[in-house]
Amino acid sequence: MRPLRPVPLSAPLALSLHELGFDELLEGFSEPCVIIGDDYRILAANRAYRETYGLGGKDVVGKTCHEISHHSSVPCDRHGEACPLLEAREAGHSARAFHIHHSADGRVFASVEVIPVVPGPGHSGTNAEEAPVYLERIISSPAGRPDPRSEGLVGESPAFVRMMATIHKVAPQNATVLLHGETGTGKELVSLAIHKLSPRADRPFVAVDCSGLPENLIESELFGHEKGAFTGAHTRKTGLVEAATGGTLFLDEIGELPLPVQAKLLRLLETNVFRRVGGIEPLHANIRLISATHRNLLAMVQAGSFRQDLFYRLNIFPVELPPLRERREDIPLLVSSILSRLSAARISVSREALALLKRHSYPGNVRELRNILERALILSDGHEITPDHLPDLVDGLSSPATPSGVPRLVSLEEAERQYLSWALAQKGDDLPELAKILGVSLRTLYRKIADLRDLSGPSAT
Numbered sequence: 001m002r003p004l005r006p007v008p009l010s011a012p013l014a015l016s017l018h019e020l021g022f023d024e025l026l027e028g029f030s031e032p033c034v035i036i037g038d039d040y041r042i043l044a045a046n047r048a049y050r051e052t053y054g055l056g057g058k059d060v061v062g063k064t065c066h067e068i069s070h071h072s073s074v075p076c077d078r079h080g081e082a083c084p085l086l087e088a089r090e091a092g093h094s095a096r097a098f099h100i101h102h103s104a105d106g107r108v109f110a111s112v113e114v115i116p117v118v119p120g121p122g123h124s125g126t127n128a129e130e131a132p133v134y135l136e137r138i139i140s141s142p143a144g145r146p147d148p149r150s151e152g153l154v155g156e157s158p159a160f161v162r163m164m165a166t167i168h169k170v171a172p173q174n175a176t177v178l179l180h181g182e183t184g185t186g187k188e189l190v191s192l193a194i195h196k197l198s199p200r201a202d203r204p205f206v207a208v209d210c211s212g213l214p215e216n217l218i219e220s221e222l223f224g225h226e227k228g229a230f231t232g233a234h235t236r237k238t239g240l241v242e243a244a245t246g247g248t249l250f251l252d253e254i255g256e257l258p259l260p261v262q263a264k265l266l267r268l269l270e271t272n273v274f275r276r277v278g279g280i281e282p283l284h285a286n287i288r289l290i291s292a293t294h295r296n297l298l299a300m301v302q303a304g305s306f307r308q309d310l311f312y313r314l315n316i317f318p319v320e321l322p323p324l325r326e327r328r329e330d331i332p333l334l335v336s337s338i339l340s341r342l343s344a345a346r347i348s349v350s351r352e353a354l355a356l357l358k359r360h361s362y363p364g365n366v367r368e369l370r371n372i373l374e375r376a377l378i379l380s381d382g383h384e385i386t387p388d389h390l391p392d393l394v395d396g397l398s399s400p401a402t403p404s405g406v407p408r409l410v411s412l413e414e415a416e417r418q419y420l421s422w423a424l425a426q427k428g429d430d431l432p433e434l435a436k437i438l439g440v441s442l443r444t445l446y447r448k449i450a451d452l453r454d455l456s457g458p459s460a461t
């Protein structure tokens with residue numbers, strides 16, 4: 001058997017990779033692993049790889065890695081993906097990539113690491129035997145799948161896969177993460193995924209909606225209070241920072257946090273110390289903080305409503321969540337996934353209905369898609385969903401298209417109404433700011449909104 005020595009090695013691997021033959025080496029790993037040659041051919045595979053990617057009992061040895069995991073006759077870089085083998089070959093050190101793989105159990109997200117391996121010092125082989133070989137380890141993601149049966153995050157578009165790759169990189173670190181995305185893009189789901197992928201996974205995940213808490217309560221909710229700290233504080237109360245000890249605290253809509261609480265949060269992040277309201281004892285926090293917002297925090301900093309120092313503390317690792325209209329390729333998959341979550345029966349969607357669903361601009365993103373499908377399911381009595389069951393998408397105003405997504409030629413007046421509906425869905429909570437962006441006075445904006453409501457009836461945005 002051929003003795004092996006890997007170059008260079010990350011510390012944990014170095015312990016298991018020395019002077020071993022292919023099979024012995026591979027069986028040391030519980031995750032799927034293969035040894036591949038320069039030409040992508042699999043030279044050996046461990047049991048986990050055979051079970052995960054097995055081709056109905058046929059051996060994988062002699063096949064190429066892209067044939068097995070991508071069901072493709074050409075390497076993944078020819079599909080626009082990063083090929084870790086190519087990178088490892090060129091750089092001479094290990095390389096990683098995040099891919100969608102075909103496993104025996106459907107498609108999965110997979111973190112792939114390729115490590116160059118060379119013969120051990122005692123080995124004197126033939127030239128052919130000394131051709132470079134690589135160890136490929138694959139860890140499939142528990143955070144979601146590009147598969148309708150997935151419980152977690154669903155998607156397969158390049159924008160979505162890029163975001164998934166980013167969260168898989170940051171999750172194992174303790175870094176503070178700031179998620180930015182429009183409403184309904186999945187910020188809470190992504191934050192939970194980061195928690196589940198982190199070493200804190202078996203400790204608490206505590207989610208707090210900063211916009212849902214009255215200003216005078218936020219501080220005691222977050223930090224707790226001592227008995228008698230204020231009228232009505234009859235007992236000592238543990239705050240959410242303490243409740244998240246060892247785990248992750250998710251602060252949703254961080255832009256809504258009042259300035260005095262921003263100062264306390266900053267102190268917590270800088271010193272890891274906080275005090276309960278009315279308390280003097282300093283308490284040590286042990287949390288990972290993930291925050292999220294749909295707002296432009298930098299613009300808020302410039303406007304003086306968000307602390308600059310807190311912004312930089314929160315923004316250590318920013319993650320942008322793509323809006324659904326920028327990943328329309330995901331709509332068919334999301335439709336089947338959401339329908340299978342909503343109904344145990346198999347519900348089909350007609351071609352025309354799917355075309356309508358794909359054309360809509362979704363100011364409310366995945367949450368809006370879910371609501372539309374929930375209504376359609378009721379209207380269809382659990383049978384095939386057709387355009388008749390999608391009145392919001394057929395009727396126009398309550399389903400505004402983005403300027404780039406106007407599905408047919410319309411009058412300028414109609415285009416303005418559609419654009420205004422869309423703009424309101426993006427920034428309707430800050431009309432002065434929206435008026436500024438649209439270049440109209442606040443009074444004009446109010447008038448246009450009133451016209452829009454008159455025209456579209458009580459259900460308009």
Ligand SMILES: Nc1ncnc2c1ncn2[C@@H]1O[C@H](COP(=O)(O)OP(=O)(O)OP(=O)(O)O)[C@@H](O)[C@H]1O
Binds near residue numbers: 153184185190
């Ligand atoms: N990629 C996805 N795959 C499957 N479901 C998703 C995805 N993204 C969002 N959802 C679903 O959409 C809904 C909204 O998601 P979530 O609450 O995480 O969004 P959000 O960005 O936090 O919204 P908000 O800013 O309004 O709080 C949920 O039902 C969630 O399960």
